Amino acid sequence: MSTQHSFAAVILAAGKGTRMKSDLHKVLHPIAGKPMLDHLMDSLEALAPAHTVVVAGDRHEQLREALGGRNVSVALQEPQLGTAHAALQAEDALKDFSGLVMVCFGDTPMVKSATVQRMVDALGNGAKVAVLGFRPADTLAYGRIITADDGTVLKMVEHKDASEEERACDLCNSGVLIAHSDDLWRLLKSVGNDNAQGEYYLPDVATNAIAEGARVVAVETDPAEVAGINSRAELAAAEAQWQAFKREEAMAEGATLKAPETVFFSWDTELGRDVTIEPNVVFGPGVKVADGALIRAFSHLEGATVGINCKVGPYARLRPGAVMEEGSFVGNFVEMKKATLGPGAKASHLTYLGDTTVGAKANIGAGTITCNYDGYFKYQTVIGERAFIGSNSALVAPVTIGRDAIVAAGSTVTRDVADGELRMERAEQSVKPGWADRFHDTMKKKKAAEKKG
Numbered sequence: 411m412s413t414q415h416s417f418a419a420v421i422l423a424a425g426k427g428t429r430m431k432s433d434l435h436k437v438l439h440p441i442a443g444k445p446m447l448d449h450l451m452d453s454l455e456a457l458a459p460a461h462t463v464v465v466a467g468d469r470h471e472q473l474r475e476a477l478g479g480r481n482v483s484v485a486l487q488e489p490q491l492g493t494a495h496a497a498l499q500a501e502d503a504l505k506d507f508s509g510l511v512m513v514c515f516g517d518t519p520m521v522k523s524a525t526v527q528r529m530v531d532a533l534g535n536g537a538k539v540a541v542l543g544f545r546p547a548d549t550l551a552y553g554r555i556i557t558a559d560d561g562t563v564l565k566m567v568e569h570k571d572a573s574e575e576e577r578a579c580d581l582c583n584s585g586v587l588i589a590h591s592d593d594l595w596r597l598l599k600s601v602g603n604d605n606a607q608g609e610y611y612l613p614d615v616a617t618n619a620i621a622e623g624a625r626v627v628a629v630e631t632d633p634a635e636v637a638g639i640n641s642r643a644e645l646a647a648a649e650a651q652w653q654a655f656k657r658e659e660a661m662a663e664g665a666t667l668k669a670p671e672t673v674f675f676s677w678d679t680e681l682g683r684d685v686t687i688e689p690n691v692v693f694g695p696g697v698k699v700a701d702g703a704l705i706r707a708f709s710h711l712e713g714a715t716v717g718i719n720c721k722v723g724p725y726a727r728l729r730p731g732a733v734m735e736e737g738s739f740v741g742n743f744v745e746m747k748k749a750t751l752g753p754g755a756k757a758s759h760l761t762y763l764g765d766t767t768v769g770a771k772a773n774i775g776a777g778t779i780t781c782n783y784d785g786y787f788k789y790q791t792v793i794g795e796r797a798f799i800g801s802n803s804a805l806v807a808p809v810t811i812g813r814d815a816i817v818a819a820g821s822t823v824t825r826d827v828a829d830g831e832l833r834m835e836r837a838e839q840s841v842k843p844g845w846a847d848r849f850h851d852t853m854k855k856k857k858a859a860e861k862k863g
């Protein structure tokens with residue numbers, strides 16, 4: 411990264427998140443399938459923080475569990491006396507650290523690393539603190555940043571403490587603040603709680619720095635990036651915003667979206683060039699779609715890999731472990747799970763392929779079911795190249811169908827089929843010429859007699 415300073419991040423997440431009305435910690439609620447907190451930490455990765463400290467309180471066990479694999483310390487804030495008090499709880503974890511410290515909020519997770527970099531760049535020239543502001547369409551109850559004509563910050567004030575004149579100012583505080591560790595800890599300790607909420611406010615760090623004669627700069631950013639998430643409605647708004655960004659990005663990178671507003675991506679969806687996505691398609695986590703693929707309307711994909719020039723749907727369901735190799739095709743009402751469809755293979759209608767590998771150019775007829783589960787264990791089905799599985803076949807796993815084999819329609823296959831073999835399981839048919847005509851005559855007469863009587 412381009413910061414010349416060493417850098418540490420403090421993420422505040424000790425609030426109760428009351429307005430979510432949830433048993434799940436607020437910052438663990440997902441956006442595009444990934445917890446808010448992970449969005450924030452992944453974005454900060456670009457700045458290579460020397461340390462990251464998450465300040466936790468209520469339900470800190472949930473946070474510790476979610477942070478499991480990450481190199482992050484958790485500091486406890488107990489009781490929760492405000493955002494400045496929360497930030498100060500990270501001091502101990504950072505006592506050996508000297509450099510820039512960024513303080514941000516777990517409930518404002520979409521902050522971009524480039525924006526943080528701009529704040530880092532804005533520090534210096536006598537500025538001791540940088541804060542991140544935005545001008546939302548609706549300023550709601552956000553704290554305000556009061557600036558002079560030249561843009562220097564004069565004061566930061568919470569909505570509840572603000573005068574009418576201050577509330578009229580539309581530059582709002584996002585909560586992100588950066589200062590050198592030496593200044594930050596000193597300034598945090600200088601913050602009092604003599605205000606409308608009796609809390610220790612983080613923005614007072616800026617106000618107190620100004621009182622010390624230091625300069626505080628405000629960097630401005632897009633409101634969409636820093637909208638706070640305090641309720642389910644705000645969570646939905648953040649999801650909508652993320653989806654809007656992702657659709658734009660997908661199209662900018664060469665995908666055609668027929669009705670972009672109806673396509674829902676996951677945080678990790680990968681699309682190649684010249685992919686076409688029809689309306690009402692949902693991507694769960696872990697989907698990769700290669701160049702030239704067509705995803706038709708109403709398909710649902712999750713944990714799936716779609717190869718070059720494949721066609722999916724309409725109404726297809728690809729579950730985790732579904733792999734479609736180049737030029738393969740899955741049609742309507744086909745479900746795949748832990749199954750590979752070889753190059754050019756087809757399953758055009760009404761089929762379940764689970765724990766299965768299908769060879770190149772095989773044809774899976776309508777209504778084919780791999781019976782992969784006996785209620786206790788799962789079993790594999792292997793279908794050879796160019797095999798032809800007739801409609802309405804049940805393949806009872808474990809079972810192998812050889813290359814170029816034909817399974818006749820309606821068969822229940824319980825034993826392996828050799829290469830090039832025909833397997834047909836049919837009961838003897840009884841043939842009764844004219845029986846149906848006689849039946850219809852008799853019945854029509856009976857019905858007519860009944861109506862008269």
Ligand code: UD1
Pocket residue numbers: 422423424425426465487489490491492493494495496515516517518551552553554568582583584585610611612613637638640
């Ligand atoms: C805060 C800011 C406000 C800003 C807004 C932006 C303060 C005093 N106010 O208000 O200026 O416009 O965010 O969204 O900073 N937290 C703790 N411990 C506490 C209190 C809060 O860790 O004792 C954490 C919360 O978990 C949350 C963050 O700090 O992640 C912000 O707290 P919240 O109560 O949501 O503050 P706002 O009222 O939104």
Ligand code: CA
Pocket residue numbers: 517638639640
């Ligand atoms: Ca908030």
